[in-house]
Amino acid sequence: SNWLSPDLTSLGKPSPAVTLVDGLPEDHNPMTQLSPISAMSSLIGSDEIRERQQNLMKMIDKCSYVGRKSNLVLISGSSRQHMADTRIPSSQFKQNSEFIYLTGFTSTQSSDCVLALIGGNGEPLQSILFAPFEDSVHQLWDGNDMREHSVWINSICDELRDLSKLNELIVSEIPHKQLFVSRSGLNQSNGNNSENCDKLSPRLTTHLNLNTNTSIHRVSPFLDQLRAVKSKAECNAMRRVCDIGSQAILNSMVWTKQLSEHSLVNESQIAAKFEFESRVNGARKISFPTVCGSGQRSTIIHYGANDQFCATDDWVLMDAGCEDVDGYNSDITRTWPINGNFGTNRLRNDLYEALCEVQSDLIAAVSSDSMMTLDLLFKLMCDLLGKVLLEFNVLNTTVSAQEAASLAHRFCPHHVSHYLGLDIHDCPSVSRNTILKAGHCFTVEPGLYFHRNQTLIKPEFKGIGMRVEDDLLINSEGQIEVLSKGCPHKPNLI
Structure with missing residues (x-):
């Protein structure tokens, strides 16, 4: 949906007319820019x-x-x-x-x-x-x-x-x-x-x-x-800000391909492009310092320098989010080749597609299991990533499936999920062992980071870093909504 359009049908009903009192809306967030543009209107x-x-x-x-x-x-x-x-x-x-x-x-x-x-x-x-x-x-x-x-x-x-x-x-x-x-x-x-x-x-x-x-x-x-349990209005705010963030990352991905055809691309330019696209589509600001790591820097989870030029065949990992007028946040990660050609490096491409499948399986597990928690989802991620390690023969030693699942946490040292809302890591006192239910908004973000100093992996995998992160909402009907679906991550869709 295009949040620069006054049409609010994607939110259910159009916004009612605003009554002004002393030049200000009678029942309206004063921080809102007084505009009919839906992206900048308080919900x-x-x-x-x-x-x-x-x-x-x-x-x-x-x-x-x-x-x-x-x-x-x-x-x-x-x-x-x-x-x-x-x-x-x-x-x-x-x-x-x-x-x-x-x-x-x-x-x-x-x-x-x-x-x-x-x-x-x-x-x-x-x-x-x-x-x-x-x-x-x-x-x-x-x-x-x-x-x-x-x-x-x-x-x-x-x-x-x-x-x-x-x-x-x-x-x-x-x-x-x-x-x-x-x-x-x-x-x-x-x-x-x-x-x-x-x-x-x-x-x-x-x-x-x-x-x-x-x-x-x-x-x-x-x-x-x-x-932790979002109201109807909050769910709409999360849909909006994730839509804005998704479109901003997608536009950044397309732009890097176009720019790389005739110029070197700097990580700072990609980060700046995301912020520009977010703001021009209605975000107030970015949610956190954008991570935009190309090449081996994609293995640094909180890389923030964003100051290096990308090689023409580099892949870039960008973790970025934006904040809307009501203070709600998106948090999305995409990994892609600067030149847009996924087939250039077959090993990296196949590994990336396997990671996308892991994420798809995790989202499916949330949809099918009424007793799912974020901690159970993390355990499932480790099991699935362990299978990827074995399938691609990443390790330089022979291990069992159970050992591979245990090692997976070493190559993805962060949790698979966190709650999302007014804070990026929302509601920190709410246990990740809480059963997910309607109104919960959270991320699903499996990743693999093969740092060049890792001694457990084969040389051809060193320097590869990738993550796929989407924002999910369990709506009032108990259905899973992928709020960041506006930005595809599978190579055939990109």
Whole structure:
């Protein structure tokens, strides 16, 4: 589908007309560019944001260690970043996904905000957004502050207050409340899995004068459980951003073939092409630094230099994703020959086709097994890759099928999957041993990396790296949707 078209039939129904209040949409994410173009229109309404807040507080209220107290939840937005030794804003700002989930705000303008949710134990929910109220000098440099978005804020919160007033709320509420804090408000050195922690991040500590008896709980496990199952609107957002990402990679693949016919191709050019195609089709930015490794550099999983020229017969591995206006992300990997000719290197081509078959078998397993988990999928990947190692006689020693499956993890040292959504590695506290169900969105990404320093493999395989990664969604009917299918990966389709 073409997301630059106003036609939204692929989402089910066209978007309703937007009612403007004081020049702003009455029920619309303020971060959206006010445009009829569907790729740049928010799909998450204020009713859904309010429902998320309510669901979070209900879930916390049912927790056994909360007791009879009501609850105070603090969700910190990310801090504004600047270039070294300047006040020039960094272009790399990434809003805290938990803050996005509960407010809808994604841009730098919403940096340094704190959302306070109060309620539970019979108390109705009270939602207050604290934001820095800037003076005219700051606004001259950085633009209007969050008061500009009062229409949206009033639709998702009960009140907007100056950030300087946050401590007053804390002092009045903390003696009677259980305190829950988001990941970004905690000192991460305490680890991510502790249910209770006692250290806050320096930024949030400045607003909290807590006595030593105050218990601080992590709110992230509750939010991760909610975020793991995507709503109808979120599913549409994932379809859209994966469609944009797929088209951007496909256009990059076609472009490299055309460019290679009359010029050397640099990895940085391919990465830049992907970002351009993503943005021109509606993405706000790329989701993470693009990996674009050609030749032997394709064996470096987190290669990021992207600064080498590709040989005319090189293959390139590109791991890339983009983020939409609502903060949702795609994450797609393709491997292809720069010149578009898969038949030039028969060994590499056959190995690549075998990897594609492994991925097809993995997706089929998700479709056919109602008890499938990501960890079971990983075990299956190792078994299948072990068979590939034996079939292609990759190893320089004789091993059994069981031994080959065990060795497969050495040549594909990452997991086969992770959850996907507002974060690339979404919902980290949700176990990969969770049974997959409707609303789950995740990747399937088998790979093989034969580094030149590997001693277990034959010389002809050294320097070969390849991965195929697609984004999957289990829809409301329980069917598997390959959201990134717009970019083919099998040689005959490319």
